[in-house]
Amino acid sequence: MRRTAFYLPTMKDTPAEAQIVSHRVMLRAGMVRQCSAGIYAWLPLGLKVLNNIARIVREEQDAAGCNEVLMPTIQSADLWRQSGRYDAYGPEMLRITDRHERDMLFGPTNEEMVTELFSRDVKSYKQLPLNLYHIQWKFRDEIRPRFGVMRGREFLMKDGYSFDVSKVAAAEAYKRVFISYLKTFKRMGLVAFPMKADTGPIGGDLSHEFLIEAKTGESEIFYDSALNDLDIFNTDTSDAAALDQAFQTLTAAYARTDETHEQGEFEAAVPELRRRTARGIEVGHIFYFGTKYSEPLGAKVTGPDGAEIDVHMGSYGIGVSRLVGGIIEASHDEQGVIWPAEIAPFHVGLVNIKVGHEGCDAGCQQLYDALRSKGVEVLYDDREERAGAKFADMELIGLPWVMTVGPRGAESGMVEVKNRKSGEKVEVAFDKGLELVMANAPRR
Ligand code: ATP
Ligand code: MG
Numbered sequence: 162m163r164r165t166a167f168y169l170p171t172m173k174d175t176p177a178e179a180q181i182v183s184h185r186v187m188l189r190a191g192m193v194r195q196c197s198a199g200i201y202a203w204l205p206l207g208l209k210v211l212n213n214i215a216r217i218v219r220e221e222q223d224a225a226g227c228n229e230v231l232m233p234t235i236q237s238a239d240l241w242r243q244s245g246r247y248d249a250y251g252p253e254m255l256r257i258t259d260r261h262e263r264d265m266l267f268g269p270t271n272e273e274m275v276t277e278l279f280s281r282d283v284k285s286y287k288q289l290p291l292n293l294y295h296i297q298w299k300f301r302d303e304i305r306p307r308f309g310v311m312r313g314r315e316f317l318m319k320d321g322y323s324f325d326v327s328k329v330a331a332a333e334a335y336k337r338v339f340i341s342y343l344k345t346f347k348r349m350g351l352v353a354f355p356m357k358a359d360t361g362p363i364g365g366d367l368s369h370e371f372l373i374e375a376k377t378g379e380s381e382i383f384y385d386s387a388l389n390d391l392d393i394f395n396t397d398t399s400d401a402a403a404l405d406q407a408f409q410t411l412t413a414a415y416a417r418t419d420e421t422h423e424q425g426e427f428e429a430a431v432p433e434l435r436r437r438t439a440r441g442i443e444v445g446h447i448f449y450f451g452t453k454y455s456e457p458l459g460a461k462v463t464g465p466d467g468a469e470i471d472v473h474m475g476s477y478g479i480g481v482s483r484l485v486g487g488i489i490e491a492s493h494d495e496q497g498v499i500w501p502a503e504i505a506p507f508h509v510g511l512v513n514i515k516v517g518h519e520g521c522d523a524g525c526q527q528l529y530d531a532l533r534s535k536g537v538e539v540l541y542d543d544r545e546e547r548a549g550a551k552f553a554d555m556e557l558i559g560l561p562w563v564m565t566v567g568p569r570g571a572e573s574g575m576v577e578v579k580n581r582k583s584g585e586k587v588e589v590a591f592d593k594g595l596e597l598v599m600a601n602a603p604r605r
């Protein structure tokens with residue numbers, strides 16, 4: 162993509178309304194613009210990042226055996242009256258009346274709708290287990306929308322729902338998603354901490370929030386430093402015993418600092434030298450809730466003996482749009498974002514120091530074509546702008562690599578290659594430079 166053809170309205174000044182780094186950077190880097198309180202338009206650069214996150218989530222959900230669907234944003238109030246949540250949900254629900262005076266709502270979540278869909282077509286235990294997910298916009302009329310996309314009113318969520326014949330089978334489904342979430346966040350360059358969460362009236366230990374480390378995070382936790390080296394990701398999740406073993410190891414390795422009993426368990430399991438604390442932001446939440454929705458909505462299957470069973474369900478959320486801010490909170494410096502390779506909106510930034518100079522133009526064109534022919538995404542800054550302004554923008558938008566061609570280098574076929582994360586710069590021949598940036602490049 163040529164910068165002259167790409168809609169990227171960057172800003173030099175720090176917007177006064179933004180209180181945290183990710184919000185400031187997202188505005189300055191031209192990723193989003195606020196339309197109403199907690200409601201954002203995604204501009205091309207931000208949308209590319211959002212789509213990359215959604216793609217990773219989708220690939221890992223599919224790998225875990227989940228089925229993608231797409232349910233509507235607008236739902237009927239009657240469905241929510243059946244579960245009893247229409248009144249219980251309170252003022253966070255955006256209620257709408259259509260022209261026939263029918264009560265509708267903008268979905269804050271989809272338990273009722275997915276349960277109703279399921280009950281229409283699934284009648285036998287033989288059709289289970291099943292896990293349906295979608296990636297869809299939600300609306301929650303948050304009392305205090307803040308921190309940009311981190312706590313919006315309209316936000317993009319992956320929400321998945323599992324259906325099983327028994328609590329035992331549902332727990333297995335839960336643990337499978339649990340492991341798949343850790344893989345998902347790892348691919349985004351993040352270390353995610355699963356933390357026990359309140360299960361409410363259902364009880365049990367099957368609810369976890371997933372936090373990613375960020376200094377500005379709302380919650381503080383303890384974790385086992387050795388965990389980062391554990392090879393849990395190769396666990397054979399089709400083997401129930403192995404799955405449970407991995408789950409037990411992982412859940413013992415974290416504790417909330419404000420929960421004394423968890424601290425006790427943690428200290429019993431983890432030697433002192435390996436204990437660490439971190440602050441985190443919630444980016445995912447998973448939950449087993451038994452027959453809470455299947456009973457009132459009539460989602461039953463016939464078991465092997467012919468008797469009817471209320472299906473056991475769980476729900477599994479990932480804050481896709483929140484992750485954009487969360488990743489920036491976890492990975493930035495004074496100059497701007499430092500994108501992990503799989504998330505970056507482009508893999509390479511190409512800076513032409515002197516547009517109009519024959520050698521610079523030809524050299525840049527050569528590199529641009531070479532990268533594109535290999536499927537490596539590149540943003541070519543071909544504007545007639547000061548070099549300093551171009552570099553500052555590249556640092557701000559945080560692409561993993563920046564290649565720079567100036568008049569002197571162009572003559573001898575040399576390019577400067579800079580790694581955004583380490584800050585290391587080398588001056589090398591074009592071929593070598595291309596080799597360097599392509600080594601870990603996602604191809605699209
Ligand atoms: P929180 O405790 O932050 O209010 P929640 O517990 O209400 O969130 P869930 O219902 O568990 O949220 O939603 C699943 C995921 O959706 C959360 O882990 C979070 O990543 C994301 N999410 C929830 N609310 C918002 C919001 N207002 N803006 C952006 N993302 C959100
Ligand atoms: Mg939550």
